[in-house]
Amino acid sequence: MKITGVKAVFPKYRHVPPSWRTHFWQIVVRVETDLGVVGLGYGGGGVAGVEVVDRHFGPLLLGREVNEVRDISSIWDDLYSASLPYGRKGLAIMALSGIDLALYDLLGKAEGKPVYELLGGAKKPKVFAYATGQDSELYLRLGYQAHKFPHRWTGNQADYDSAAEAARRARELFGQKATLMIDTYMSWDKEVTAEMGRRLAEFNIYWYEDVLTPDDLEGQAELRPLVAPTLIAVGEHEFTHYGFSEIARANALGLWQPDITWCGGITAGMRIVELAQKAGVPVSPHRGGEVWGLHLILSSDCADLAEYHSDHIRAERDNLWLDEPTPKDGYIAPSDRPGFGVELNETML
Ligand SMILES: [Mg+2]
Numbered sequence: 001m002k003i004t005g006v007k008a009v010f011p012k013y014r015h016v017p018p019s020w021r022t023h024f025w026q027i028v029v030r031v032e033t034d035l036g037v038v039g040l041g042y043g044g045g046g047v048a049g050v051e052v053v054d055r056h057f058g059p060l061l062l063g064r065e066v067n068e069v070r071d072i073s074s075i076w077d078d079l080y081s082a083s084l085p086y087g088r089k090g091l092a093i094m095a096l097s098g099i100d101l102a103l104y105d106l107l108g109k110a111e112g113k114p115v116y117e118l119l120g121g122a123k124k125p126k127v128f129a130y131a132t133g134q135d136s137e138l139y140l141r142l143g144y145q146a147h148k149f150p151h152r153w154t155g156n157q158a159d160y161d162s163a164a165e166a167a168r169r170a171r172e173l174f175g176q177k178a179t180l181m182i183d184t185y186m187s188w189d190k191e192v193t194a195e196m197g198r199r200l201a202e203f204n205i206y207w208y209e210d211v212l213t214p215d216d217l218e219g220q221a222e223l224r225p226l227v228a229p230t231l232i233a234v235g236e237h238e239f240t241h242y243g244f245s246e247i248a249r250a251n252a253l254g255l256w257q258p259d260i261t262w263c264g265g266i267t268a269g270m271r272i273v274e275l276a277q278k279a280g281v282p283v284s285p286h287r288g289g290e291v292w293g294l295h296l297i298l299s300s301d302c303a304d305l306a307e308y309h310s311d312h313i314r315a316e317r318d319n320l321w322l323d324e325p326t327p328k329d330g331y332i333a334p335s336d337r338p339g340f341g342v343e344l345n346e347t348m349l
Pocket residue numbers: 183185209210236
């Protein structure tokens with residue numbers, strides 16, 4: 001089938017926290033074809049991502065054939081090359097992710113297959129889910145056996161105590177066997193992370209996430225033996241297999257977390273997983289419980305671990321995608337409907 005139209009939209013969000021997300025949060029990409037099949041993708045880059053898709057990538061795609069996975073891969077390479085002077089990382093690749101995912105959705109719908117079937121089929125029936133957020137009691141009640149909570153360094157020695165208290169509370173609540181992680185969103189530094197490694201060792205934390213700036217590969221590599229067996233993890237701020245190959249070369253991380261709607265879509269995700277296999281590093285995609293990452297986790301050598309935010313149960317959120325799968329008893333699986341298996345909430349466009 002031939003691509004006849006490409007359009008991106010920045011949805012009308014009402015619950016996006018004020019930050020870079022106000023203008024550069026997720027976009028929807030719609031790809032139309034001569035067969036009438038329509039693919040929908042989820043990318044990043046907000047209003048800038050929309051411009052990249054509508055003004056640059058869209059016109060390049062008109063008339064392109066999409067009949068198999070290989071076609072999507074070669075389109076990815078062409079768009080990466082075309083955007084190279086202003087792209088490679090960040091907004092342009094976030095926009096490219098939306099196109100790549102729309103093409104996978106399109107191919108799945110055309111063949112009547114879920115995306116995980118296009119990727120070689122499910123390797124497991126469901127994926128172990130972990131709950132990200134601060135409402136530990138809620139996650140426990142919902143049946144999770146894995147939980148990641150945030151901690152921020154504010155420059156105060158008391159932050160060591162608050163981290164230990166949070167870890168102790170989570171460990172007591174979830175039990176000795178549970179998988180626990182801490183996300184610091186770039187607020188710890190080398191000294192703090194090394195000291196946390198000593199103070200939190202007894203709580204058996206699986207990983208410390210995003211401890212330094214993602215540019216400090218050397219610093220992260222140096223931290224790894226200091227906090228082992230806890231892993232140094234990140235990846236939501238890295239892009240494409242080219243970016244992750246730098247991480248591999250520096251031996252900077254113990255676990256990679258590419259965001260499939262930012263890092264270049266399923267095409268880049270598969271290439272990143274292949275690299276990680278060679279490097280002997282597990283991959284657990286950022287927001288992997290959303291369908292875009294979930295289909296990849298189910299059908300690839302990703303770790304059996306999907307991130308999910310369940311806080312909407314107590315707070316309002318924008319429901320852009322309808323019929324999204326939710327975790328049950330701590331596990332999550334996508335539906336077997338064609339493509340990614342979700343419908344777009346058109347009222348948000
Ligand atoms: Mg994070």
